[in-house]
Amino acid sequence: MEEVWGMGCGQRLKKRNVSVGLHISPAVSMAFLCHAVLLLLCVLNSASATVVADMDYGGVPLWINRLLGEPSVMSLQGRMDAAWLRANNPLACPQQCDCPIQWPTALYCDHRGLADTPDGLPDRTRYLFLQGNNISSLSSSFLSNITALHWLILDHNQLQDLVPLQNQTQLYYLFANQNHLKSVPSALPAGLKQLRLANNQISSISPGAFQNLHNLTLLLLQGNRLQTLTEGDLKGLFSLNLLDLSGNLFSAFPKHLPPSVQQLYISNNTLRGLDEDSFLGLLKLKYLRLSHCGLQSSGVHQQVFNFSSLVELDLSYNKLKTIPTVPTTLQYLYLEANEIQEFNVSSFCREVGPLSYSRMKILRLEGNKMSYQQLPSNWVFCLRVLESIYI
16 A cells, blocks of 8 residues: 555546547557557556545545555445355454455454454454444553554544554554544554544644654644644654645644655645745645635745745635745646736746746636736746646
8 A cells, every 4th residue: 555646736637528520440440449458458557456545534545556465445335245254254253343255364344333342353464444433442452462463444433542552563554534532642653654643633742653653654634623833743754745734723834844745735724824934944845735724915925935846836715916936847836716916927937038937737817806818928938838727
């Protein structure tokens, strides 16, 4: 299982409709045949991988590698008859769970209305699915028989805390979205690669919670109650790639973010503004989402977004009156539903020449206070590789 990075721009674009005529010449038929063969080869080549896109798991798609023996589904509900599975599987299986033959190390105990974790979990368990239950607490010994757990899925329960898991040295993916956690737990296993804690009631981060999580690449904390981040809160996250802090209670842009972050989502916070050094130190930042933050031009430094690593910038649904300066390397800019009244070419190009122009591909300006007729005549020389503009 690996993250699928950079999904932002693709999710926002509409599919293009292509009409095909009824008359097909022999040459075109041969082209279609070749295309079909290539498509079949691509399908066969990727048969070992599955993409699972499910908002229940924090909204970030999962890439599952079947060659590693990872189960290709997150739930068996409505897929297989439980009685048949139990009758045909010689392996021991708790009564409250299903144990599919094709994934002998996976244990499906999800959506059963369980108030407690099942007893007698087999030691072969590597993938444990407990989402969609009514579990309010975990006993300290419920994993005592399991020493090589890889995934633990606890989404949609009633958990207020997590038991110490540092002894699960092979636990790589821990999902506890949609629970009642008040803080990011401590004593997390050092091998974690993904930690998904979206839509809880988290208002604090336990001291040293991330200190040993050097391999963590994805951290989802959206939909919580965080107001600020102190210098030590995210200390230890040397490999963090994606950080989602959307839908919290930040009034100022959070400081002390890991410099390794490439995707940063802070949408749906009420920010007072952005200083010139808000993104100082984030030298790898490529995808930045700041929609629905109440941003006004008077509180946003004109040069705050002018750093060369940025590829996609979402500033939609704010209160901006002017287009901020963006780097010429930016490819996707979303400014819809603001209060922009004019188009300044200098926001995109400091100068225009054979080698000096914007790499912008998609520019969205609909829902502002300007029309296409207001575009200056020289904008096409600056945005010369633009594929789509919405205004």
